[in-house]
Amino acid sequence: MRAFDVKICGLSTPETLAVALERGASHVGFVHFARSPRHMDVGPMAELVAKVDGRAETVIVTVDPDDALLDRFARDVKPDWLQLHGRETPERVREIKARTGLKVMKALPVAAAGDLAAVAPYAGVADRILLDSKRPKGSDLPGGNGVSFDWTLLTSAGSGLDPQMAYMLSGGIDADNVAEAVRIADPSGIDVSSGVESAPGVKDAGRMHSFFDALDRLGEPARKARVS
Ligand SMILES: O=C(O)c1ccccc1NCC(=O)[C@H](O)[C@H](O)COP(=O)(O)O
DSSP: OOOOOEOEEEEOSSHHHHHHHHTTSSEEEEEEEESSTTHHHHHHHHHHHHHHHHHHHEEEEEESHHHHHHHHIIIIIIOSEEEEEEEHHHHHHHHHHHHHHOOOEEEEESSGGGGGGTTTGGTTSEEEEEEEOOOTOOOOSSSSOOOOOGGGGSSSOOOOOOOOTOEEEEEOOTTTTTTHHHHHHOOOOOESSSSGGTTTTEOOOHHHHHHHHHHHHHOOOSOOOOOO
16 A cells, blocks of 8 residues: 545535644645535635645646636636546646646546546646546536446556556545555545535535544555645
């Protein structure tokens, strides 16, 4: 097992942000996507991001942002990362990095082994890949659906994944299954949203503590040290 990052995604209140930071999240994510129950406008998001004050890396999660929105993110929120869940091609990711100067995490949906072929074109372009579940039928959200995929796909011979690649794993992870996710997939990062909520979009401090307790039980050196 390698040491891994922990990202808590879809935060929208100072109270639950404080729990994520106190418990040592390395990354904290804020969603800007109107259809999401976790959606935050740019102004309130900027206020929340300012509270992080260097204690974790900040991530704006969004979908096919246009240039005007990218400029607002970079100017008004100043996150460390953009996490992209749309149809952003490697070329578009390159443009977005050049335009904003921000690091980019490209999310790619996985349901079957063949989906992993989408990863290689982003090598050397995206700063990180987030392997997430494909949206289930009936959902109009490209992320935050609380469903997991077959993690053994990532370590199967012939997966085509570069074993050195630093990907984050997400989709349906919670306090009960995070140990298994880490054991099977050995990712360089874990991302959780629904698994620490009491209802869609409502982060729950108790569930967050249970999740971090489960991580603590994995022992050292499970989690990477807090970012500098
Ligand atoms: O969370 C959302 O509502 C969302 C909306 C639009 C694009 C992406 C979104 N979330 C992305 C994330 O990083 C989630 O943490 C990831 O998909 C895992 O979610 P979950 O299965 O709920 O833990």
